[in-house]
Amino acid sequence: MNAKYISINTQLFQEDEAKLHVSDLSIQRGFGIFDFLKTINGKPIFIQSHFDRFYHSAKELNLRVNYDRESLLKAVNELMKKNDMPNSGIKFILTGGFSADGYSIGEPNLVITQSPFEYDPSGFEKGTTLVTYNHQRQLAVVKTIDYLQAILLQPHIKQQGADDVLYHHNGAIRECPRANFFMVKDKKIITAKTDILKGITRSKVLNMKIDGYSVVEEDFTLNDLAQADEAFITSSTKNVLPVLVIDGQKVGDGKPGKITRQLNELFSELIRLG
Amino acid sequence: MNAKYISINTQLFQEDEAKLHVSDLSIQRGFGIFDFLKTINGKPIFIQSHFDRFYHSAKELNLRVNYDRESLLKAVNELMKKNDMPNSGIKFILTGGFSADGYSIGEPNLVITQSPFEYDPSGFEKGTTLVTYNHQRQLAVVKTIDYLQAILLQPHIKQQGADDVLYHHNGAIRECPRANFFMVKDKKIITAKTDILKGITRSKVLNMKIDGYSVVEEDFTLNDLAQADEAFITSSTKNVLPVLVIDGQKVGDGKPGKITRQLNELFSELIRLG
Numbered sequence: 001m002n003a004k005y006i007s008i009n010t011q012l013f014q015e016d017e018a019k020l021h022v023s024d025l026s027i028q029r030g031f032g033i034f035d036f037l038k039t040i041n042g043k044p045i046f047i048q049s050h051f052d053r054f055y056h057s058a059k060e061l062n063l064r065v066n067y068d069r070e071s072l073l074k075a076v077n078e079l080m081k082k083n084d085m086p087n088s089g090i091k092f093i094l095t096g097g098f099s100a101d102g103y104s105i106g107e108p109n110l111v112i113t114q115s116p117f118e119y120d121p122s123g124f125e126k127g128t129t130l131v132t133y134n135h136q137r138q139l140a141v142v143k144t145i146d147y148l149q150a151i152l153l154q155p156h157i158k159q160q161g162a163d164d165v166l167y168h169h170n171g172a173i174r175e176c177p178r179a180n181f182f183m184v185k186d187k188k189i190i191t192a193k194t195d196i197l198k199g200i201t202r203s204k205v206l207n208m209k210i211d212g213y214s215v216v217e218e219d220f221t222l223n224d225l226a227q228a229d230e231a232f233i234t235s236s237t238k239n240v241l242p243v244l245v246i247d248g249q250k251v252g253d254g255k256p257g258k259i260t261r262q263l264n265e266l267f268s269e270l271i272r273l274g
Numbered sequence: 275m276n277a278k279y280i281s282i283n284t285q286l287f288q289e290d291e292a293k294l295h296v297s298d299l300s301i302q303r304g305f306g307i308f309d310f311l312k313t314i315n316g317k318p319i320f321i322q323s324h325f326d327r328f329y330h331s332a333k334e335l336n337l338r339v340n341y342d343r344e345s346l347l348k349a350v351n352e353l354m355k356k357n358d359m360p361n362s363g364i365k366f367i368l369t370g371g372f373s374a375d376g377y378s379i380g381e382p383n384l385v386i387t388q389s390p391f392e393y394d395p396s397g398f399e400k401g402t403t404l405v406t407y408n409h410q411r412q413l414a415v416v417k418t419i420d421y422l423q424a425i426l427l428q429p430h431i432k433q434q435g436a437d438d439v440l441y442h443h444n445g446a447i448r449e450c451p452r453a454n455f456f457m458v459k460d461k462k463i464i465t466a467k468t469d470i471l472k473g474i475t476r477s478k479v480l481n482m483k484i485d486g487y488s489v490v491e492e493d494f495t496l497n498d499l500a501q502a503d504e505a506f507i508t509s510s511t512k513n514v515l516p517v518l519v520i521d522g523q524k525v526g527d528g529k530p531g532k533i534t535r536q537l538n539e540l541f542s543e544l545i546r547l548g
């Protein structure tokens with residue numbers, strides 16, 4: 001993870017000492033939730049929104065969080081101080097805890113890791129390339145640690161020369177494994193509404209105003225997407241990133257779109273204002 | 275886990291020292307497979323069949339097993355010797371390994387645990403009670419560690435006064451989270467064919483001969499099930515266990531069925547012959 005320290009249940013451990021017993025329900029049954037945010041110059045971005053979602057995910061999986069926001073924030077600040085890593089990604093994992101029978105939820109374990117990360121604005125011009133895949137994530141609205149399908153698809157994505165996968169469910173566009181998806185078409189900026197994880201960056205974009213365009217949550221299909229003017233994905237690490245190619249076909253003229261660019265600038269401004 | 279020792283990558287660790295680093299892909303992304311078998315009087319039951327499935331599951335998830343059958347068997351024997359636990363359940367977990375980026379597969383970690391377990395024949399008469407639930411497991415044919423939905427359903431199952439859940443997919447019967455499901459109807463002993471985990475006990479039952487009955491893999495629905503004479507589940511811990519009630523309705527006369535009893539006796543005999 002390339003940090004000096006990792007926090008487990010708000011206690012700091014040297015990186016290589018940060019371990020969980022094999023009876024943890026994440027190891028036994030893949031049971032846990034997480035959240036992820038970035039820090040810029042030592043400042044965590046939109047941390048309260050991430051806390052909101054973290055507590056919501058925990059509640060959905062019947063996991064008790066033994067720490068209030070103040071304690072979580074304190075744990076993050078202690079970790080940041082010890083790691084001395086101003087530009088980073090911070091990940092909170094809450095597992096099902098140590099389980100005597102390997103099946104029942106125990107006392108959840110909270111793991112907080114920090115890794116070097118810095119947003120590279122030049123990535124915007126390069127954009128990204130997707131392949132579509134028919135898959136509906138289970139419990140999609142909860143940020144669980146379940147990435148079985150996504151990791152399994154890595155060789156396929158590589159083979160197709162793409163950067164990532166865009167899930168659709170029998171033709172209805174959903175999301176990427178770690179990012180939300182938008183298209184721009186008919187003066188609308190549209191993102192899926194149903195059975196997806198509602199990202200923090202996505203929610204910021206949904207609140208943006210662009211002259212002559214409406215920004216809407218609305219389900220749409222692969223067929224609709226074929227005629228899009230622009231497409232982009234949103235995430236805490238990618239901000240607003242143009243999608244230039246989907247399944248080998250150019251989106252619009254295959255270059256970063258005007259609306260996508262405006263949205264990314266608005267988003268960068270939001271981060272600056274914090 | 276109630277054993278003195280746990281094996282990690284074929285090395286023995288004292289129970290409370292058996293830990294994995296938090297960068298393991300099971301903790302980060304719920305990524306791993308497992309298998310489970312029982313031992314009776316120190317003898318592992320159907321271990322080669324479990325090894326077959328274990329290697330198959332690993333291959334399906336692109337996980338390399340760095341141990342051949344002989345090494346696995348040696349690791350099991352060493353663990354059994356040190357734990358001195360003749361009647362037990364033995365679980366093999368193979369995780370995605372330590373992952374620098376928390377997303378890519380690393381060098382898989384092999385965890386072997388042993389827990390006290392002894393089949394109780396008196397459980398047969400008590401049978402079991404199920405509630406149905408519409409859910410298709412992802413990658414159902416692979417024995418992954420993904421039990422997100424099953425664990426999430428525990429409060430619902432309890433509330434309904436049932437012991438476990440029977441998954442159907444839009445009406446098509448599938449399986450229980452940790453057992454296969456059969457019904458007996460019209461002189462047929464039937465178990466689902468599509469999108470299920472094919473259990474070892476299930477495969478043994480499929481090879482059994484009962485006079486006047488055929489044993490078949492064939493998809494069937496909730497409606498078909500409503501008219502069943504008998505129903506039962508199969509697993510390494512439950513052997514052949516009568517299902518007496520489904521969704522509050524008796525199956526047949528609500529008592530362990532004659533065919534179910536014959537199959538369980540044949541299965542016990544198979545285990546004795548080993």
